[in-house]
Amino acid sequence: MQAVFPLTFAALLFSAGVYGVLSRRNAVLVLMSVELMLAAVTVNLVAFHGLVTTDVGDPLLSGQAFALFVMAVGAAEVGVGLAIVLLLYRNRATVNVDDADLMKY
Amino acid sequence: MSALAQQLPAGVEIPEIPWAAISPELTLFGAGILVLLLDTAGPRRRTSSVIALAILLGIAALAAIPGGAAPEIVALLVGAGVLQLALTLWLHTRPRLLGAVLTVVALVATIGIAAWQYQAAANGGMVGTESLLADMVAVDGVALFTRFVVAGAGILTVLLGFAYLQDRRIHRGEYYPLLLFTATGMTLLASAADLLMVFLAVEILSLALYVMTGLARRDMASQEGAFKYLLLGAFSSAFLLYGIALVYGATGTTHIATAGVALSDPGTPAGLVFAGIALMLVGFAFKVALVPFHMWTPDVYQGAPTPVTAFMAAATKVAAFAAFLRVFTGGMEQLAWIWVPAVSVLAAITMLVGAALAVVQDDLKRMLGYSAVAHAGYAAIGLVAVSEIGTGATLFYLLAYAIMSLGAFGILTILERRQRKAIAVADLRGLWQSAPSLAVMFALFLLSLAGIPGTVGFIAKFGIVRAAVDAGLVWLAVVLVISSVIAAYFYIRVIVAMFMDDEPAHLADAPVPPASAASTAVSVAAVGVIALGVLPPAVIDLAERAATFAG
Amino acid sequence: MLAEYLPLLLLFAIAVGFVGVSLIVAARLGPWKPGPVKAMAYESGIITSPETEIAGSRFPVKFYLVAMLFIIFDVEAVFLYPWAVVLRDLGWFAVAAMAIFILLLFESYYYVLRKGGLEWD
Numbered sequence: 001m002q003a004v005f006p007l008t009f010a011a012l013l014f015s016a017g018v019y020g021v022l023s024r025r026n027a028v029l030v031l032m033s034v035e036l037m038l039a040a041v042t043v044n045l046v047a048f049h050g051l052v053t054t055d056v057g058d059p060l061l062s063g064q065a066f067a068l069f070v071m072a073v074g075a076a077e078v079g080v081g082l083a084i085v086l087l088l089y090r091n092r093a094t095v096n097v098d099d100a101d102l103m104k105y
Numbered sequence: 106m107s108a109l110a111q112q113l114p115a116g117v118e119i120p121e122i123p124w125a126a127i128s129p130e131l132t133l134f135g136a137g138i139l140v141l142l143l144d145t146a147g148p149r150r151r152t153s154s155v156i157a158l159a160i161l162l163g164i165a166a167l168a169a170i171p172g173g174a175a176p177e178i179v180a181l182l183v184g185a186g187v188l189q190l191a192l193t194l195w196l197h198t199r200p201r202l203l204g205a206v207l208t209v210v211a212l213v214a215t216i217g218i219a220a221w222q223y224q225a226a227a228n229g230g231m232v233g234t235e236s237l238l239a240d241m242v243a244v245d246g247v248a249l250f251t252r253f254v255v256a257g258a259g260i261l262t263v264l265l266g267f268a269y270l271q272d273r274r275i276h277r278g279e280y281y282p283l284l285l286f287t288a289t290g291m292t293l294l295a296s297a298a299d300l301l302m303v304f305l306a307v308e309i310l311s312l313a314l315y316v317m318t319g320l321a322r323r324d325m326a327s328q329e330g331a332f333k334y335l336l337l338g339a340f341s342s343a344f345l346l347y348g349i350a351l352v353y354g355a356t357g358t359t360h361i362a363t364a365g366v367a368l369s370d371p372g373t374p375a376g377l378v379f380a381g382i383a384l385m386l387v388g389f390a391f392k393v394a395l396v397p398f399h400m401w402t403p404d405v406y407q408g409a410p411t412p413v414t415a416f417m418a419a420a421t422k423v424a425a426f427a428a429f430l431r432v433f434t435g436g437m438e439q440l441a442w443i444w445v446p447a448v449s450v451l452a453a454i455t456m457l458v459g460a461a462l463a464v465v466q467d468d469l470k471r472m473l474g475y476s477a478v479a480h481a482g483y484a485a486i487g488l489v490a491v492s493e494i495g496t497g498a499t500l501f502y503l504l505a506y507a508i509m510s511l512g513a514f515g516i517l518t519i520l521e522r523r524q525r526k527a528i529a530v531a532d533l534r535g536l537w538q539s540a541p542s543l544a545v546m547f548a549l550f551l552l553s554l555a556g557i558p559g560t561v562g563f564i565a566k567f568g569i570v571r572a573a574v575d576a577g578l579v580w581l582a583v584v585l586v587i588s589s590v591i592a593a594y595f596y597i598r599v600i601v602a603m604f605m606d607d608e609p610a611h612l613a614d615a616p617v618p619p620a621s622a623a624s625t626a627v628s629v630a631a632v633g634v635i636a637l638g639v640l641p642p643a644v645i646d647l648a649e650r651a652a653t654f655a656g
Numbered sequence: 657m658l659a660e661y662l663p664l665l666l667l668f669a670i671a672v673g674f675v676g677v678s679l680i681v682a683a684r685l686g687p688w689k690p691g692p693v694k695a696m697a698y699e700s701g702i703i704t705s706p707e708t709e710i711a712g713s714r715f716p717v718k719f720y721l722v723a724m725l726f727i728i729f730d731v732e733a734v735f736l737y738p739w740a741v742v743l744r745d746l747g748w749f750a751v752a753a754m755a756i757f758i759l760l761l762f763e764s765y766y767y768v769l770r771k772g773g774l775e776w777d
Contacts, residue, residue: 034340041346063350068734
């Protein structure tokens, strides 16, 4: 099983997400970058299922079940996130992360 | 892939549902749903729907008797049905009060059940451990102790918040369900025996807390706090998850204890082990706010409505540390050589940076936010001691911190009602003259946070130092003392402003109806600080006996 | 293991190939007469205005709210798939468990409905 490909892909995806969170100004894009990170984890969890080499194996498919939970929770997180971004936008007419600077140091 | 899940694999069984063991979570969650539904309905529909629910609970109780359920369960179901029916009929025209009362009832029930479970499991010695629900849920000392603290903090929060939220016109019906869901997530997090449960519980509590932080829809700081909390919370969850995925890849399981054993097997790929532990550590460090992963804490503490801040400081910290303890101290004891140095360094930096940054703050909520960062560093020392003494010390420290921070933020809640804006240190000048009892209690909480003898803060810090010395981490104990000295400066600065300054600030300009509930909550916290400071042995004993993990 | 994914790869190649070939053939064989009307962005027959253009557009919040609610409820359905696969083996236990799950979903749906989350105006 060449788990190397999906794992490398997941690592790259995760790094892209981290880069996006750190570099993007637009709050919606930052949220999307967080979703990229979660997607990377999902890829990892599914790919690792084939890697598991312990005697028992993984009869419960816990990795794949975990992936489903990650997807569902990710959707809920984005729902709450967009709602908060929307409120912020209504109050100040911007979705620029750098403008959220009422409180510093 | 085609062979997957064609049939139930050997060794997989339908789990027995341990109704009694998870009844605290069910109580909290059920109450949350109930309060949410009651809030959406009008007065008349409220009554009729609650009668229907009472009948349903009665049927469930009847069905549980032949099902061989324990008599406690039946009694609990019947009691819950009668109680919610009576309360709703009594208060059906005052939805907010009804929500508050039902919330307090559910939290009190949780404390009661947890106390009963603790008694049954401890039986005079260390708390016994049990792994339930196909090893998803652990009922052990750490879990039960956390239930006490979370539910207690929840009760005080409800009492603190009622008048405050009313004043600010943010007393929305969703507040109490969110509080209950958060509490559910916290108790679940403390009893999660599987990394999947850890993730789900973290998300349950965080999602509800994001919304609670942003409850003040017109207040920009509240929105901003919620936004930063959400972004950094989701960011850290992703790190935690990536770590979990790597641990799963290395061991083939997400069960904490099993994975811990498999990780220390020399045959496990070292790269996965190191990367997995490191990423999980980053995730947890974010959640408990260790420097350099603390950036969100001051902003969120300052922005959130003050009662929410109080709850966050008191309860979230306990729950997050409980999971931190379970995964690292409990699950990866043999791998201590990897993570103990890292966490020790983080704890040391946290103590120093938290205290140093708090010194320069002027806004009191923000100052207490930075002090919360420093306190996370103190509590983390018990974690790196990797011993029963250390775990017990951390648990007691978290209880002590919960009481102190609830008290301190509670005083701020009361003061903010009078001033209707954020409180700076200068606003407290001469508080001794205008409100002597508040000033004395605030001074008490600050002295306790500083760790002055005679208060619970001292006892808790002493326990941490003892654990550190016992584990040979004398340098951490030294850093703790240095940090405490720095911290004492800003606590005492506030006290000096309250008692010494001659020209009083105009704080009591806006007369507001007194909030007896909030005063009661603060007084309870003050009594707790003194009582545990003078006569701590009984509760220390409770915490030390709770230092058990289900394996 | 990877051989199992060969059909998928093939499908992908066919899809890309089809699009590529169509584009090239259309560009080579079709007449090329640009005009101002043709250059306008196609918006399902609606006259384009700055408001409806995708770039810098402002969609009314109501669309966003319903879309978000849809996504959340939609994603919850993901748990139905593994459930359906093992339903026969797990029997009534699984039915009861899913019933509770669906009940909770309906509860949140009821909440959304009562709070006016699905009203367009």
